[in-house]
Amino acid sequence: MRLGFWQYRRVPDTPDIVDRKDVADRHDAVCVIGAGASGLAAIKNLREHGFEVDCYERETSVGGAWNWRHDRSPVYAGTHLISSRPLTEFPDFPMPDSWPDYPDHQRVLSYLERYSRHFNLESDVWFGTEVVSVVPVGDGRWDVTTQSTGGGSSRVQRYAGVVVANGHNWAPLKPKIPGEFSGQLIHSAKFKDPAQLRKRKVLVIGGGNTGCDIAVEAAQQASTVWHSTRRGYWYAPKYVLGHPADQVNDRMLKLGLPLRLRQWIYRRTLALTTGDLTRYGLPAPDHRPYESHPIVNSQLPYYLGHGRIQPVPDVTEFDGASAVLADGRRIEPELVITATGYRPRFEFLAPELLDIGENGRPDLHLHTFARQHPTLAVVGLVQADFGLFPLAHWQSVAVARWMRLRVTDPERATAVQQKESTRPIASWSRRRVVPTSRHWFEVDHADYLRAVEGLLREMEPSK
Amino acid sequence: MKSDLLRFADWTDPVPPAEREVVSITEETDAARPPLLFVPGLGHGAWAFAEHWLPAAAARGFAAHALTPRPGSDLRVQVHDVVQVAASLPRQTVLIGHGAGALVVAYAMGRYPAKAAVLAAPVMDGWPTLGAALRANPFGTLPAMVGGRLRLSRKQLFSPELPEERARELLGRIDARPRRELVTHDPAPRPVGGPPVLVVGSPDDRVVPRTSLDRTATRYGGAPLLFPGMGHDLMLDVAWAEPIEAVLDWLGKELKS
Ligand SMILES: Cc1cc2nc3c(=O)[nH]c(=O)nc-3n(C[C@H](O)[C@H](O)[C@H](O)COP(=O)(O)OP(=O)(O)OC[C@H]3O[C@@H](n4cnc5c(N)ncnc54)[C@H](O)[C@@H]3O)c2cc1C
Ligand SMILES: NC(=O)c1ccc[n+]([C@@H]2O[C@H](COP(=O)([O-])OP(=O)(O)OC[C@H]3O[C@@H](n4cnc5c(N)ncnc54)[C@H](OP(=O)(O)O)[C@@H]3O)[C@@H](O)[C@H]2O)c1
Secondary structure (H helix, E strand, O other): OOOOHHHHOOOOOOHHHHHHOOEEEOOOOEEEEOOOHHHHHHHHHHHHOOOOEEEEEOOOOOOHHHOOOOOOOOOOOOOEOOOOHHHOOEOOEOOOOOOOOOOEHHHHHHHHHHHHHHOOHHHHEEEOEEEEEEEEOOOOOEEEEEEEOOOOOEEEEEEOEEEEOOOOOOEEOOOOOOOOEOOEEEEHHHOOOHHHHOOOEEEEEOOOHHHHHHHHHHHHHOOEEEEEOOOEOOEEOOEEOOEEHHHHHHHHHHOOOOHHHHHHHHHHHHHHOOOOHHHHOOOOEOOOOOOOOOEEOOHHHHHHHOOOOEEEOOEEEEEEOEEEEOOOOEEOOOEEEEOOOEEOOOOOOOHHHHOOOOOOOOOEEOOOEEOOOOOEEEOOOOEEOOOHHHHHHHHHHHHHHHHHHHHHOHHHHHHHHHHHHOOOHHHOOOOOOOOOHHHOOEEOHHHHHHHHHHHHHHOOOOO | OOOOOOOHHHHHOOOOOOOOEEEEEOOOOOOOOOOEEEEOOOOOOOHHHHOOHHHHHHHOOOOEEEEEOOOOOOHHHHHHHHHHHHHHOOOOOEEEEEOHHHHHHHHHOOOOOOOEEEEEOOOOOHHHHHHHHHHHOHHHHHHHHOOOOEOOOHHHHOOOOOOHHHHHHHHHHOOEOOOOHHHHOOOOOOOOOOOOEEEEEOOOOOOOOHHHHHHHHHHOOOOOEEOOOOOOOOOOOOOOHHHHHHHHHHHHHHHHO
């Protein structure tokens, strides 16, 4: 049993109600699900807009993905930010400016812990408590059923609004590769420590940032490393012209350069820095720059050049000790790590509440607001060429203002919400991306923040 | 309209780190009370608060800190430093700015949700302040307008009751080199997180005119708390105890509600 003492810090204020399984009415309070970066930002910003907040977190501490002590954390020992510090910190709580450009996961966790303590957010968090069901009861209100992860009793409470901040990088997406593999096969979510790779023959599948990081880690630890990708990518370095690459990229955005020009500059810059990777046997990208989630890794090309990483195509089949590759070759790894990403999961919500299609893709306004339910929102369900924290911050400011407006000016709120809720994604994002599920929530940070700012202005408190 | 969300300056040209001088008194303070961060104005450093106001605040249980602005820094850098120090403190911080330091605090409030803020003798609107300075001390002010040093005079900063020797000693420590943006800056942004804001000042301040005090207070939804007879340097003048005690009383009340 993984019970933290936190769990006992806040006890139900009306124990008799719990026993009777009645619904405890929390009136105007808002429920936040999850105390990772997004949930913490939601608590803070809802409070600043005058809401009482109850946050439920199934783990026993804050930090979500960045807390690698959590069972479901996708973070491994070598994880460093890929978005540089100024583009990753919360806009109203900077990281120390003495920190490096790309802090490691322990620093990021300590930052989130400090954020939480600084604003006393934990006093609103019920740890070791999982949300198991969220049901609309009409009039915009919600019945939230929670259960203690220690296996205790469940209880139902009624809220004026629900903000889902449950993260989307914890439920592994595992590829269906036919055949049986007799070696060890794990998903990257279970990769934590470079020792797992030491002196073994390792095949890494997947060309996202996780796959590339693990391939680089393996290049330093394993005896043989194959890296399987099903397409070519643009591998960006962490530094360009002596500056963090994302800061250089934002110079182009600041100047308002059109996408085509930025794509051209991107190609030129990569040609001059990383160089042509097809030389090492990697396929050429099948899409233009900015059309897939950025890979930021300076070391991958280096180890390709040293022959420590052997690029291979897609794995089509397992056959005993072998993996069969798309080009017909067979390799015999001892350990296969599928770094094939994660899937969003919302088991506590009926799919239609988030307009979740058959493929599992939610359809939300600005990837945030439930289209049919103005008091239901998701924070943190985006991915960008940018840090997540600032995006989650502004999303939660917009959510808080959206919910506040319903209280202070219901007529205007209805008007704004009806107009906004029907807007398709294409009305604010013209982004073309590789059509795989990991790009469902891919946004360009400048376009995205402009769209959120537009909504914020519409909801300005009247003077 | 300037965007509040797209902060390209910070994303492409982050303020470089620096050693910051912070004077702190934290012994025997009450952890349940928010820390206070004092921000001095033109030509002053943390020392200006270390004399009286820091110990006075600590005696009432508040952990008290004062920051010396980076030499030669512009408004953006000064705001950055205030927010950096505030965010490094264990709890949501009360910002207290004096003179041009109040302007820095007003800007910092747009970047950091302060627990509360106090603008003491705030130099918030540049032109009226420049006018007042030219009237009160034309020969000290004119050189500063062409990039030279601003020589503040005794009657601008202190009441006549402050002993001559003490006034001379203090004036000797003040090295004011105002930047043009003190006059030309944009209006301060709306504070984030809606903190309570108190404006304090003196009707006899020869740097900040009374009308300017009223205007600033109105902007933040209140009236200024006035301490007649005092000069601009509320924290160094003879009657320094009155404003700080009033500020701490106000804080006590605001934090309870
Ligand atoms: C290896 C890796 C590296 C990354 N690097 C970067 C980077 O460099 N920069 C960047 O900006 N982002 C990065 N990310 C993205 C990262 O996911 C975000 O930075 C951030 O952690 C997301 O925060 P979140 O709060 O939305 O989700 P999470 O951190 O996943 O938090 C969600 C929380 O909700 C809780 N929860 C979930 N369901 C329930 C429930 N039913 N009841 C109660 N609680 C629940 C979970 O326990 C968890 O604590 C990286 C991700 C990975 C996988
Ligand atoms: N800070 C860091 O250092 C860091 C490190 C790791 C991850 N991250 C972040 O964490 C998030 C998740 O990253 P991730 O790398 O774990 O996952 P991801 O971005 O979803 O990447 C998954 C990779 O696996 C491939 N893939 C998916 N299904 C496959 C299948 N069935 N067969 C073969 N290949 C398949 C994808 O190919 P397609 O291109 O075809 O989709 C993609 O290359 C991202 O936002 C990422 O930026 C950051």
